[in-house]
Amino acid sequence: MSDNLDALITKQLKSEVFQVLVVDDDDFNHLIISELLKKWNINPEFALSGEQALEMVHQNPGKFDLVLMDVYLPQMSGLETTQKLRTKCDLKVPIIALTADSMKDTRENILKVGMNDVMIKPLKPESFHQKMRHYLQQRLEDKNA
Amino acid sequence: MPENKSLIESLAELSKNDPSFRREMDVLFIETLQEFMVAFRQGMQQANLDTLSFAIHKIKFAVQVYGIQNLYNEAEKGRQLIKQNQSSPPIIQQVISQVGQLCQQQINQLKQKLGKA
Numbered sequence: 001m002s003d004n005l006d007a008l009i010t011k012q013l014k015s016e017v018f019q020v021l022v023v024d025d026d027d028f029n030h031l032i033i034s035e036l037l038k039k040w041n042i043n044p045e046f047a048l049s050g051e052q053a054l055e056m057v058h059q060n061p062g063k064f065d066l067v068l069m070d071v072y073l074p075q076m077s078g079l080e081t082t083q084k085l086r087t088k089c090d091l092k093v094p095i096i097a098l099t100a101d102s103m104k105d106t107r108e109n110i111l112k113v114g115m116n117d118v119m120i121k122p123l124k125p126e127s128f129h130q131k132m133r134h135y136l137q138q139r140l141e142d143k144n145a
Numbered sequence: 146m147p148e149n150k151s152l153i154e155s156l157a158e159l160s161k162n163d164p165s166f167r168r169e170m171d172v173l174f175i176e177t178l179q180e181f182m183v184a185f186r187q188g189m190q191q192a193n194l195d196t197l198s199f200a201i202h203k204i205k206f207a208v209q210v211y212g213i214q215n216l217y218n219e220a221e222k223g224r225q226l227i228k229q230n231q232s233s234p235p236i237i238q239q240v241i242s243q244v245g246q247l248c249q250q251q252i253n254q255l256k257q258k259l260g261k262a
């Protein structure tokens with residue numbers, strides 16, 4: 001992709017309003033993810049547990065454009081939460097796993113329950129932004145279709 | 146953004162070297178370490194693998210951001226001892242003390258830095 005086209009797409013995406021739900025129980029992670037999302041002018045909403053995420057999506061169907069999901073959550077795991085978001089809440093938007101576990105089995109399980117992609121912690125800003133751009137662009141196309 | 150930059154450098158660049166961001170990150174990391182020390186001690190003393198696994202997993206990201214992988218490695222060694230049932234009370238106490246020292250060292254450094262800021 002040429003630098004000009006790249007910059008144009010980034011500019012276009014930045015001018016859109018995207019709602020991102022981050023499901024993570026850790027304040028430190030909230031801070032880092034918020035900082036990373038500033039590049040896209042996104043001010044995310046946080047759910048501290050799977051149960052809270054389900055409640056937020058249930059209360060506001062259609063609100064969120066993308067979900068970033070920690071896999072290792074207390075009580076209801078990120079995998080179980082995703083399954084419920086897909087089946088009970090009929091959530092269709094991309095769900096991206098955030099995990100510090102790079103094992104192949106973990107990745108397979110993540111994709112099996114209906115998540116679209118995996119980002120391995122520690123998040124590298126450049127790969128985080130590449131993935132975000134991919135999914136935000138896809139989301140924009142879906143919205144405009 | 147070059148690939149070889151550490152996450153902490155990249156974050157500093159993203160935040161345009163905003164001192165309040167770095168300060169907030171340091172404060173949260175101190176809290177993370179303090180909570181971890183309590184959970185790790187409890188998990189080791191009670192030989193509770195779930196508590197240990199959860200506590201160690203939770204600090205993995207933050208210690209990588211701060212580049213103190215040895216803390217994670219030492220804590221993981223403790224978890225392995227419990228998992229393999231190879232621990233005795235003196236060994237457990239030694240591991241708790243070693244991990245606690247590493248945490249406290251980091252906490253002291255950060256507090257000193259925050260105090261000067």
